[in-house]
Amino acid sequence: MASRPSGASPAPLSSHGDRYFDGLAEKFAASLYGHPRGELRLVLLDHLLPELLDLHQQPVLDVGAGLGQMGLWFARRGHPVTLCEPAAEMLDEARQVLADDALARTPRFLPLPLQALPEQASGPWSLIVCHAVLEWMGDPRRALHTLSGLLAPGGQLSLMVFNRDALRLSNIVKGNLDKALADRLAGTGQRQRLTPISPIAHADVVAWAEECGLGVEGVAGIRVFHDYLLQRNPDPETLAKLTALELRHCRDDAYWRLGRYLLYTLRKPEEPVL
Numbered sequence: 001m002a003s004r005p006s007g008a009s010p011a012p013l014s015s016h017g018d019r020y021f022d023g024l025a026e027k028f029a030a031s032l033y034g035h036p037r038g039e040l041r042l043v044l045l046d047h048l049l050p051e052l053l054d055l056h057q058q059p060v061l062d063v064g065a066g067l068g069q070m071g072l073w074f075a076r077r078g079h080p081v082t083l084c085e086p087a088a089e090m091l092d093e094a095r096q097v098l099a100d101d102a103l104a105r106t107p108r109f110l111p112l113p114l115q116a117l118p119e120q121a122s123g124p125w126s127l128i129v130c131h132a133v134l135e136w137m138g139d140p141r142r143a144l145h146t147l148s149g150l151l152a153p154g155g156q157l158s159l160m161v162f163n164r165d166a167l168r169l170s171n172i173v174k175g176n177l178d179k180a181l182a183d184r185l186a187g188t189g190q191r192q193r194l195t196p197i198s199p200i201a202h203a204d205v206v207a208w209a210e211e212c213g214l215g216v217e218g219v220a221g222i223r224v225f226h227d228y229l230l231q232r233n234p235d236p237e238t239l240a241k242l243t244a245l246e247l248r249h250c251r252d253d254a255y256w257r258l259g260r261y262l263l264y265t266l267r268k269p270e271e272p273v274l
Contacts, residue, residue, distance in 0.1 A: 017138020064133030068094030124152035135196035221259020
């Protein structure tokens with residue numbers, strides 16, 4: 001991305017209407033992983049992914065790889081990993097994260113947006129990971145169709161999205177009733193703000209998956225309790241108890257829909273035998 005004069009207002013969105021994180025890697029890391037919520041998210045994924053996915057050290061395409069946490073998770077478990085991330089600074093951080101880990105297999109890095117993957121990393125892939133990406137895209141429905149086209153028959157997509165319904169509830173709890181009534185939940189895409197531009201409801205994921213011919217094999221809530229606490233940064237003892245409750249109830253019907261993020265396993269059907 002071309003540099004801009006000092007003091008100029010940067011364009012907040014890409015030509016596709018997507019939100020990239022050029023120049024925001026440090027802010028992004030501090031906002032998420034500098035707080036207990038980031039640690040809790042990783043702990044929950046570490047628990048859930050082996051339950052929800054068929055893991056056989058197959059190659060993995062990590063779409064919107066960000067700072068490399070998920071790429072590292074799979075690389076440590078023997079998967080050949082291709083990390084795709086359009087923000088150069090984020091991809092550099094991911095390179096460093098994986099290079100510093102002696103257990104990680106040598107990955108491949110692609111400085112590409114999701115839209116370029118059919119030409120540059122078409123696969124087909126038996127396992128694709130796309131976590132906390134679609135909510136930053138101008139057209140998340142179309143993005144899911146693109147991901148579906150990259151999957152091999154029988155392949156799985158691990159999809160995590162920012163939950164629009166949970167965002168509404170959070171605003172109500174905070175007293176932002178006019179905002180909730182007007183359904184003004186999406187972020188604006190302004191450079192220093194980290195509210196997603198396209199928060200996604202569960203009903204949307206189900207409908208879009210059906211359009212793509214993908215089956216929903218599993219779903220879980222990520223942070224179903226944490227984000228509603230009055231204490232934003234719980235002490236270690238409280239966080240340990242909260243983590244135990246999150247792990248216990250993240251797949252319970254009564255609670256998973258409250259998750260700040262929703263984690264899905266979507267599968268492409270096997271090709272019929274002729």
